[in-house]
Amino acid sequence: MTPRQRIGFIGGGNMTRSIIGGLITNEISPNLIKISDPDPGQRDRLVAQFGITATQENREVAEDADVVVLAVKPQALRKATGPIGDLVRDRNLLVISIAAGVRIEDISSWLGGHTAIVRVMPNPPALVGSGASALFAPPSITEAQRDTAESILRAVGITVWLTNEDQIDTVTALSGSGPAYFFYLMEAMEATACKLGLTPKMARLLTLETAIGAARLALESSEDLSSLRKRVTSPGGTTERAIEIFDQAETDKTIERAISSAAVRSRELADLLGGEV
Known part of the structure; x- marks a missing residue:
């Protein structure tokens, strides 16, 4: 991950809060972080706590980011990705999904065939910086993109890479x-x-x-x-x-x-x- 990469979060819940906190602790500038969330209270709290930028529009996040982290509830992911598909494809953005239980092929379909997607299964101790996150990336992901995804998740704990996506079901059940x-x-x-x-x-x-x-x-x-x-x-x-x-x-x-x-x-x-x- 380069020092000037801009990171956008779609969804401003607890996991987003934890990752942002870890990134800032690791000297990532708040000016490089933007989140979207429909809840104005959620947005205001994150802005007040971290000095980041917030919006209610998912497209604004995708327009300004080099990396987009999908951090909404699984049931809301399809709706959340709808407005940003053309942007992530045209700009070839790295997309990191921490939405439990949603496969890469489904996310890719909802994003109009975009393939630069890393799927992550974090766990609750990430909320206190002691998480254990398992990551999976398809062959289309470059080494630089893998490094970026790993750097972001290492902000809240240890990381491991899986060799196939089916292993995420075991990781979900374990960690x-x-x-x-x-x-x-x-x-x-x-x-x-x-x-x-x-x-x-x-x-x-x-x-x-x-x-x-x-x-x-x-x-x-x-x-x-x-x-x-x-x-x-x-x-x-x-x-x-x-x-x-x-x-x-x-x-x-x-x-x-x-x-x-x-x-x-x-x-x-x-x-x-x-x-x-």
Whole structure:
């Protein structure tokens, strides 16, 4: 990404806010950023917070940008892309879609056959700069365009490139939905600790810090997760007793079924969204 590239966002929601914040932290000038959103309150908040430019017209964003980020809800994407198709084609703009569940072939069709499109699956921790985004680009995307897309998403966390678009369904089920799985587990841990006598405040703090610490330990270790688990599980101890309960309940198989089901649902939603008129 070059220092003077102009970035336009169609949609001014939370993910747009997070990416803009990350870009400005990385010394991208607010003068290079423009957003469109139908909600005047949303526009005013972003202008006040970041000093960027805002409009209600999607075409104005496409007219002024080198890169257009599609950041509207999936159900609104077809309508949002309608007014800008000729502009992105004529100006050969890089289009980055963070709309969950909408395939590149559908976006391309709505943009009149435009092919310079990168599809991204970010996740909710991007809202605090700790996101994990998976990107896919068709062969028509140049190396420079890939670098630009990656630079924008790195403003809110780590990035990985997928080798085929179907992998996005797995990513959606893993990292896209994954924060909810961890919240579910932490919620149960916190509730159990309260039942066993801890105060809610104490239970929450210990649960959250344990989750953060475990993730950091895994990130900084060269060992795989199974080895780490075994290393902190003493034979005959309390952790082993808890793991035995998880094994008896076939928790690993439950997790496999849950993530697989989420991946199937991702494909179903993509079929539905692609068929919408």
